[in-house]
Amino acid sequence: MQLEFYKYQGTGNDFVMIDNRSNTFPKENTQLVAHLCDRRFGIGADGLILLDTDATSDFRMVYYNSDGNLSSMCGNGGRCLVAFAKKLNVIQNETTFMATDGLHHATVGADGIVSLQMIDVAEIKNTQDYSFLNTGSPHHVQIVEDLKHFNVKENGAAIRYGNLYGQAGSNINFVKKIDETTFSLRTYERGVEDETLACGTGATAVAIAMNATGQTNSNEINLNVEGGKLAVSFDKVNEKYTNVFLKGPAEFVFKGTIEI
Numbered sequence: 440m441q442l443e444f445y446k447y448q449g450t451g452n453d454f455v456m457i458d459n460r461s462n463t464f465p466k467e468n469t470q471l472v473a474h475l476c477d478r479r480f481g482i483g484a485d486g487l488i489l490l491d492t493d494a495t496s497d498f499r500m501v502y503y504n505s506d507g508n509l510s511s512m513c514g515n516g517g518r519c520l521v522a523f524a525k526k527l528n529v530i531q532n533e534t535t536f537m538a539t540d541g542l543h544h545a546t547v548g549a550d551g552i553v554s555l556q557m558i559d560v561a562e563i564k565n566t567q568d569y570s571f572l573n574t575g576s577p578h579h580v581q582i583v584e585d586l587k588h589f590n591v592k593e594n595g596a597a598i599r600y601g602n603l604y605g606q607a608g609s610n611i612n613f614v615k616k617i618d619e620t621t622f623s624l625r626t627y628e629r630g631v632e633d634e635t636l637a638c639g640t641g642a643t644a645v646a647i648a649m650n651a652t653g654q655t656n657s658n659e660i661n662l663n664v665e666g667g668k669l670a671v672s673f674d675k676v677n678e679k680y681t682n683v684f685l686k687g688p689a690e691f692v693f694k695g696t697i698e699i
């Protein structure tokens with residue numbers, strides 16, 4: 440059988456996109472999803488996303504990590520899915536769609552920049568060494584001195600599989616402050632089990648954690664990721680973060696078919 444797919448990337452976080460409004464994709468086939476995401480034997484991507492129909496919103500996002508397993512929210516994937524929905528004429532420049540963590544509002548600017556509303560964040564664990572919070576996916580946030588030369592894969596895996604996060608694990612972000620409103624980050628992603636070029640829920644977690652720990656007083660934060668630049672803004676009322684928006688490019692790369 441021939442499967443039609445579209446490839447998208449958001450600051451280098453890349454995804455196989457499938458229009459599944461006909462509900463024909465074999466959703467339980469973990470091996471197939473892992474194969475499609477394989478960079479040598481398949482199409483290659485950090486994750487695969489189905490655009491499904493939804494009864495109460497414009498569409499539903501179904502997200503798999505590259506290991507083939509369904510997972511929690513993907514910020515860059517969500518932004519890319521909005522661009523994909525626009526390409527398919529499912530939406531115009533504004534949408535509300537359903538994901539695993541609930542409804543998301545998003546807009547597409549004239550420049551193609553996608554701004555995606557993320558979940559509110561009220562609970563943040565702050566320790567001397569790190570912060571932990573859930574921005575739709577779980578994130579460990581830790582400041583390191585020499586981010587450029589830091590071994591993200593080795594150190595990220597050690598924390599992800601260490602005592603802190605048990606069976607569920609976590610995504611692990613390493614951060615360096617550049618100035619009052621700018622931070623650089625590199626992320627080890629759970630389910631990819633490697634460093635990716637960007638992580639949207641990770642960038643969101645870093646922005647909020649840096650504000651919560653007093654590294655910045657700003658509510659508009661620029662994030663340098665390995666694959667480009669993202670921006671996160673929010674309101675903070677009584678230690679709760681609301682109106683959280685993740686903003687950045689979401690680009691179509693190519694379209695094709697693959698025999699499955």
Ligand SMILES: N[C@@H](CCC[C@H](N)C(=O)O)C(=O)O
Pocket residue numbers: 452504510511512513514515516576577609610628629630631637638639640641
């Ligand atoms: N790349 C994503 C994060 C995807 C989810 C993560 N790998 C997990 O399983 O927790 C993003 O842009 O947010």
